[in-house]
Amino acid sequence: MKLGIYGYGNISRGVESAVMQNPDMELVAVFSRRDPSTVKTVSGVKVYSVDKAVDFKNEIDVMILCGGSATDLPVMTPEVVKNFNVVDSFDTHAKIPEHFARVNAAAIESGHIAIISGGWDPGMFSLTRLYSTAILPQGTDYTFWGRGVSQGHSDACRRIEGVVDARQYTVPVKEAVDKVRSGSNPILTTRQKHTREVYVVAAEGADKAKIENDIKTMPNYFSDYDTTVYFISAEEMKANHSELPHGGSVIRTGKTGFDGGHSHVIEYSLKLDSNPEFTGSVLVALARAAGRMNYRGQCGCKTVFDIVPADLSPLSGEELRATLL
Amino acid sequence: MKLGIYGYGNISRGVESAVMQNPDMELVAVFSRRDPSTVKTVSGVKVYSVDKAVDFKNEIDVMILCGGSATDLPVMTPEVVKNFNVVDSFDTHAKIPEHFARVNAAAIESGHIAIISGGWDPGMFSLTRLYSTAILPQGTDYTFWGRGVSQGHSDACRRIEGVVDARQYTVPVKEAVDKVRSGSNPILTTRQKHTREVYVVAAEGADKAKIENDIKTMPNYFSDYDTTVYFISAEEMKANHSELPHGGSVIRTGKTGFDGGHSHVIEYSLKLDSNPEFTGSVLVALARAAGRMNYRGQCGCKTVFDIVPADLSPLSGEELRATLL
Numbered sequence: 001m002k003l004g005i006y007g008y009g010n011i012s013r014g015v016e017s018a019v020m021q022n023p024d025m026e027l028v029a030v031f032s033r034r035d036p037s038t039v040k041t042v043s044g045v046k047v048y049s050v051d052k053a054v055d056f057k058n059e060i061d062v063m064i065l066c067g068g069s070a071t072d073l074p075v076m077t078p079e080v081v082k083n084f085n086v087v088d089s090f091d092t093h094a095k096i097p098e099h100f101a102r103v104n105a106a107a108i109e110s111g112h113i114a115i116i117s118g119g120w121d122p123g124m125f126s127l128t129r130l131y132s133t134a135i136l137p138q139g140t141d142y143t144f145w146g147r148g149v150s151q152g153h154s155d156a157c158r159r160i161e162g163v164v165d166a167r168q169y170t171v172p173v174k175e176a177v178d179k180v181r182s183g184s185n186p187i188l189t190t191r192q193k194h195t196r197e198v199y200v201v202a203a204e205g206a207d208k209a210k211i212e213n214d215i216k217t218m219p220n221y222f223s224d225y226d227t228t229v230y231f232i233s234a235e236e237m238k239a240n241h242s243e244l245p246h247g248g249s250v251i252r253t254g255k256t257g258f259d260g261g262h263s264h265v266i267e268y269s270l271k272l273d274s275n276p277e278f279t280g281s282v283l284v285a286l287a288r289a290a291g292r293m294n295y296r297g298q299c300g301c302k303t304v305f306d307i308v309p310a311d312l313s314p315l316s317g318e319e320l321r322a323t324l325l
Numbered sequence: 326m327k328l329g330i331y332g333y334g335n336i337s338r339g340v341e342s343a344v345m346q347n348p349d350m351e352l353v354a355v356f357s358r359r360d361p362s363t364v365k366t367v368s369g370v371k372v373y374s375v376d377k378a379v380d381f382k383n384e385i386d387v388m389i390l391c392g393g394s395a396t397d398l399p400v401m402t403p404e405v406v407k408n409f410n411v412v413d414s415f416d417t418h419a420k421i422p423e424h425f426a427r428v429n430a431a432a433i434e435s436g437h438i439a440i441i442s443g444g445w446d447p448g449m450f451s452l453t454r455l456y457s458t459a460i461l462p463q464g465t466d467y468t469f470w471g472r473g474v475s476q477g478h479s480d481a482c483r484r485i486e487g488v489v490d491a492r493q494y495t496v497p498v499k500e501a502v503d504k505v506r507s508g509s510n511p512i513l514t515t516r517q518k519h520t521r522e523v524y525v526v527a528a529e530g531a532d533k534a535k536i537e538n539d540i541k542t543m544p545n546y547f548s549d550y551d552t553t554v555y556f557i558s559a560e561e562m563k564a565n566h567s568e569l570p571h572g573g574s575v576i577r578t579g580k581t582g583f584d585g586g587h588s589h590v591i592e593y594s595l596k597l598d599s600n601p602e603f604t605g606s607v608l609v610a611l612a613r614a615a616g617r618m619n620y621r622g623q624c625g626c627k628t629v630f631d632i633v634p635a636d637l638s639p640l641s642g643e644e645l646r647a648t649l650l
Contacts, residue, residue, distance in 0.1 A: 264596065
């Protein structure tokens with residue numbers, strides 16, 4: 001299967017390295033909105049301007065879109081699906097229905113498959129929520145994120161005056177996770193579920209007390225959480241906070257039986273050294289499914305909920321039944 | 326959707342109670358190979374002889390088959406699929422390809438859907454293995470079972486001379502699980518992964534040393550494991566070992582990145598108070614999918630690998646995207 005990458009950043013490099021682990025996949029080209037001569041891929045695959053993408057219409061089975069959810073993908077996905085099967089990682093949960101509708105219309109018109117919102121949340125965590133809820137309809141589910149770097153929160157801190165660099169970790173509260181795992185079905189506030197830790201490199205002479213206060217009181221991002229701010233040197237930032245680890249758990253607890261007397265706990269958890277590389281690995285598996293679905297004549301916008309699991313694997317149905325069932 | 330239950334035992338009662346939690350489902354009848362007048366369902370649903378099942382051909386959308394994997398299902402599933410869409414929980418892993426082939430031929434001939442090997446292993450654990458392997462092709466997966474009651478091992482102990490009753494717990498070795506979770510990719514022998522605990526009620530005057538030795542040296546079942554045997558009273562057995570809890574974990578660890586430098590751990594775990602009720606709950610969700618697939622004109626034998634996740638849920642695609650994605 002022949003793949004293209006559209007947009008070149010952290011996730012794209014995750015996709016690029018994931019393709020190398022999948023012998024049935026080949027990366028044909030990378031398309032960038034920057035001047036191609038300034039972009040160098042790790043694997044040496046050639047970079048073209050996005051204007052040239054349409055020339056590859058017959059060379060690429062699936063294009064993996066690596067733009068941001070805020071402003072890139074809402075425009076990019078409906079546009080690129082006019083000429084290609086596409087996969088994106090649109091992750092603004094509240095706007096998924098709107099994005100779906102726009103992409104679906106364009107995909108149906110052009111006869112392509114678009115798989116949106118791939119990755120681990122939305123993505124693998126969503127799948128776990130669906131399966132668990134279908135099995136245990138009388139129950140509650142909980143999602144915990146972290147310990148891991150939130151790039152959105154890190155960026156928000158970097159915009160504060162006097163901040164040179166910042167890295168924000170989302171941390172699940174152990175007591176809350178344990179309470180959920182016990183099956184006691186607790187009602188938890190935002191503050192009780194996660195704490196936030198921010199590592200800041202401040203400009204020389206900056207007002208650290210003001211920076212700390214600006215972070216802790218920032219609405220939406222921090223004001224509903226208990227946040228701890230640590231001021232560190234640029235060297236320490238580079239040495240200890242250059243990676244992008246993440247993860248978390250989806251836990252559903254529910255009751256069964258004629259008297260609801262039996263409790264069950266389903267837990268799916270991820271511990272990821274590299275968020276962009278894991279996300280890229282999910283996108284490549286989804287690209288395999290997108291190519292197969294379109295090959296069978298399907299079109300329109302799909303999510304992980306609409307994909308036959310076997311379509312994600314390079315193995316045949318027979319091999320899957322013999323080895324993994 | 327209208328369901329029937331074929332065969333009435335532990336799992337059937339799990340199915341029966343699960344149906345009550347799903348307002349889109351209705352249990353129409355139970356079919357038993359015993360004299361129907363001797364079988365009483367918990368919910369009061371009427372019991373018929375299996376000979377009468379065919380009379381319900383137009384009243385039942387999906388029949389849930391609750392026979393054993395050793396001798397019942399290999400005959401029952403290909404036979405019943407001649408007249409009904411069916412779901413079974415065939416769990417002899419090594420014989421799945423053979424069972425699949427036989428059921429598939431019969432299902433295609435009659436134009437019905439058969440979903441085989443539903444439950445949690447095979448079933449939800451298999452799905453986790455497929456998804457995790459597709460995402461992290463360079464990795465290893467491990468399955469741990471327990472702590473929980475293995476009915477096959479309990480039965481094997483009950484057949485020993487002098488044993489009045491027995492209950493066998495499969496127990497994962499904590500150190501092995503921790504080693505796997507750490508991402509260190511250990512090679513583990515059968516003995517290193519699980520231990521076995523057997524609680525035995527011995528007949529009066531029975532040779533306990535001989536019973537213990539007979540259990541510990543039993544080939545296939547116990548000889549490859551470290552087994553501990555406890556002799557208890559019938560009262561203690563009833564008070565502390567009447568339930569059928571089970572569970573376990575599927576863990577996949579893998580590497581990503583151009584130099585394979587980043588490790589990832591995916592873990593799916595279940596903690597179940599009642600193995601038959603959880604299995605019954607999975608079978609009911611699968612029945613929903615079987616009915617929908619056949620309604621769309623599909624036929625043949627399927628497994629969890631072939632089912633679009635959304636088909637398991639009573640919610641519409643729109644509702645799923647808005648609430649669970």
